[in-house]
Amino acid sequence: MTAEIHVDQADGILTITLARPDKKNALTNVMYGTLADIIESAEHDSNIRVLLVQGDGDMFTAGNDVGEFAAMASGKGPSERHVHRFLHALAKSSVPIIAAVQGKAVGIGTTMLLHCDYVLLAPDAELITPFVNLALVPEAASSWLLPLRIGHVRAFEMFALGEPLDAPSAVALGIANKVCANGQLRDDARRMAERIAAKPAGSLSAMKKLMRNAQTLVAQMDSESAKFQERLTSAEAREAFAAFAEKRKPEFSRVPQH
Numbered sequence: 001m002t003a004e005i006h007v008d009q010a011d012g013i014l015t016i017t018l019a020r021p022d023k024k025n026a027l028t029n030v031m032y033g034t035l036a037d038i039i040e041s042a043e044h045d046s047n048i049r050v051l052l053v054q055g056d057g058d059m060f061t062a063g064n065d066v067g068e069f070a071a072m073a074s075g076k077g078p079s080e081r082h083v084h085r086f087l088h089a090l091a092k093s094s095v096p097i098i099a100a101v102q103g104k105a106v107g108i109g110t111t112m113l114l115h116c117d118y119v120l121l122a123p124d125a126e127l128i129t130p131f132v133n134l135a136l137v138p139e140a141a142s143s144w145l146l147p148l149r150i151g152h153v154r155a156f157e158m159f160a161l162g163e164p165l166d167a168p169s170a171v172a173l174g175i176a177n178k179v180c181a182n183g184q185l186r187d188d189a190r191r192m193a194e195r196i197a198a199k200p201a202g203s204l205s206a207m208k209k210l211m212r213n214a215q216t217l218v219a220q221m222d223s224e225s226a227k228f229q230e231r232l233t234s235a236e237a238r239e240a241f242a243a244f245a246e247k248r249k250p251e252f253s254r255v256p257q258h
Contacts, residue, residue: 005034012049012197013190014042021057026065027108033082039089049197049204051093052189053116054100060125063107066244069134069232083108084225087140090115091217094205096196100189101125101176104164110175111140114149115217117208118192119176121167122185127175130162134244135236135252137227141220149174 006017016038018025027035042048055061064083090097090112099113102122110127113119129146131138138146138159147155150173158165170176180188196204231237235255243250 002030002034004028004031005038007038009048011194012047012201013052013193014038014048014050015052015054015193018053018055018061021055021059023065024059024062024104025055025057025109026062027083028065029068029080029082032086036082036085036089039086039093039095042095043089043093046201048095049201050193051095051097052100052193053097053112054186054189055102057103059103060099060101060105061109062104063109063130066241069241083139084221087221088218091141091212091221092214094208096204096208098189098193098196100185101127102185104128106130108140110165111138111142111146113175114140114142114145118196119170120185120189120192121170121176121179123167123179123182125167125170125176125179126164127158127170128162128164129158132160133162133240135234135240135250136231137224139221139224139228141217141224143224144220145217 004018004020006019008015008017016035018027018031020026020031039051042051093115096118097116098118098120099116100120100122101109101113103124104126105113106128107130110129113127129138129142137143143159146158149155150158154173157163165173165175167176167179171179178188236252239252239255240250
């Protein structure tokens, strides 16, 4: 367990809290490994009937730690990327997952919601998918799941422009269930988790497996991952991360595409 991921188990509910608010809950390789361990273990623990994911501070998560992205773009970084285990665990999980989202949910902060079964948003929640802005491609099988959920043209807009989607729009498009009143996000999420935990767990698990094809999701994730890795070492990505570090606008028109 890492200090940046807190877990609490009570009444059949395992609450997972992203606890790196000083860094906007940006996810590191170590944090991904911890999250993967938690979700994989829950799959085999009959005492866990619901997973509840939330974030400390004013933001759900800023997505992947950009410093680690930049290191990988320059040929450095971890030898094993635990994000793959985390994504596969999400795809294969048969335990109901609830997400409570406040502030910005960037990159994987948004795409992981496509693997959650009930999503609650605070009024200030914003879903952002800036993959193309960073010269990358979507992950978490979102290149398949998001068009399936909201249609091709809306998904293309979210991915290509990377502009924030506000909470009411996310509900209207079917990415989330409801917008909570100010200050009620965690209470509402806990109440929903308790309601779901009271249902027959075997039935819920069987239903979730029927609703999702884990094999298809994992295959899409693996295809995305190969393209993501290719893009991560591209000249465009190096320019994107250099511009981010230098707080300037990237100049992609001067960068070779291949």
